[in-house]
Amino acid sequence: MLQLLAALQPLLVGVxxxxxxxxxxxxxGAAEQARRSALGTLVGEERAxxxxxxxGGVELLLGIVLVLPPASVAEPVAAAGLAAGFVxxxxxxxxAAPGSSCGCLSAKVTPVTGRSIGRAGLLVLAGLVGAAAGGVHWLPALLDGPVGAVGLLLAEAAVLVALSPEFDSAWLLPLRRLRVRLTSPLRGGSGVPLLASVQQLQLSGAYRQVAALLTSDVRDHWLEEPWRMVCYSARYQxxxxxxxxxxxxEEMAPERVRVAVVDDSTGATLVSLAGERAYAA
Incomplete structure (x- = not known):
């Protein structure tokens, strides 16, 4: 397996x-991307x-050499050196140029992040592992074990994509939208945001009539559809x-807010308020 992994690295890095x-x-957009990158700071704006x-020409030449036969140890070593330069x-x-665009795998403006550096570091590692294959070309290795080889390549490609902010719009944003649709964060599960419920109850007549009794901020809360229950410490007589x-x-209706003040020692209801009407025990 390790030999297969090593033999496949030149293909991955070359692509x-x-x-x-x-x-x-x-x-x-390549020219504009170059101007937005840190190359202007490094070599001067006129040479960026x-x-x-x-x-790009160096990358193309080395990529073709890595993908096409024959193979040699020098090729993945050179790729590791180039990737180290990227790091x-x-x-x-x-x-030196915070906010500058990476200019790596897309013409889209993408600031340099730790993920970008991690991706370049992974390419350094892939080049060094590829050198361990000893000049064995990737094609025979791929044909000898196609299922395992494809699985390894897909796993490595997935890691590279995950480390590439340039591709977030293709997979990460749709994944986040799907999670929002499946979890419905504004209802069910975690329920309506607590702040929204607190704001609504503070507008209610029920809250105004017992506010003087409250001695704490929100102490506990939970959902009992169609209600959110919100608890405060209080003192009554x-x-x-x-x-x-x-x-x-599920709605903005402060007039429907209810409250019950319960004795902590006995569990007896001391005050019950529905809408604007209060009932004392």
Whole structure:
């Protein structure tokens, strides 16, 4: 398995380099991307675009060499060296030009983050592991164990995509939207946000009539559809008590807020208030 993993690394790194070169050499926004990157700070604004194009040419050449036969140990070593250069550049960009665009795998403006640096570090590791294959080309290894080889490549590609902010719009944002649809954070599960319920009960007549009894902030809360129950510590005629408010969880209706003040020692209801009418025990 380790030998298979090592043999596949030149293919993985080569494809990543070719993709990156495509952005730098062919994308319409490449020149603007170069100007937004830290290259202007590093080599000067007038040389940023030529340097960006030159880097794309190096990536394309090395990527093709890695993918096509024959294979040699020097190829993944060179790729590891180039990726190490990426790590250094990205570190410099994050420190010297905060907010500058990465310019790595997409012409989309993407600030340099720890994920970008981690991705470059992973490519360094992939190049070094690939050198351990001893010059074995990836194609025979792929044909000898296609299922395992494809599985390894897909797993590594998934890690690279996860470390690439450029691709967040393709997978991370849809995943977040799906989670919102499935969990419905404004109802059920965690329920209506507590702050919304507290704001509603503070507008109610029930709250105004017992506010002088309250001695704490919100102490506990839970959902009992269609209500959110909100509890406060209170004192009633010198006795410790708990004020339990029932707040509509699915609508804004302060006039429907109810409250019961319960004696902490006996559990007896001391005051019950529904709407604007109060009943004392």
């Amino acid at each position: 990543v380099l070719i993709w990156s070169a495509r952005v730098k050499l062919l994308d319409r 675009v030529p340097a960006y194009r030159l880097l 250094g550049y990205l570190w410099y960009a994050r420190r 010198g006795r410790p008590a708990t004020a339990v408010f029932a707040v509509p969880a």
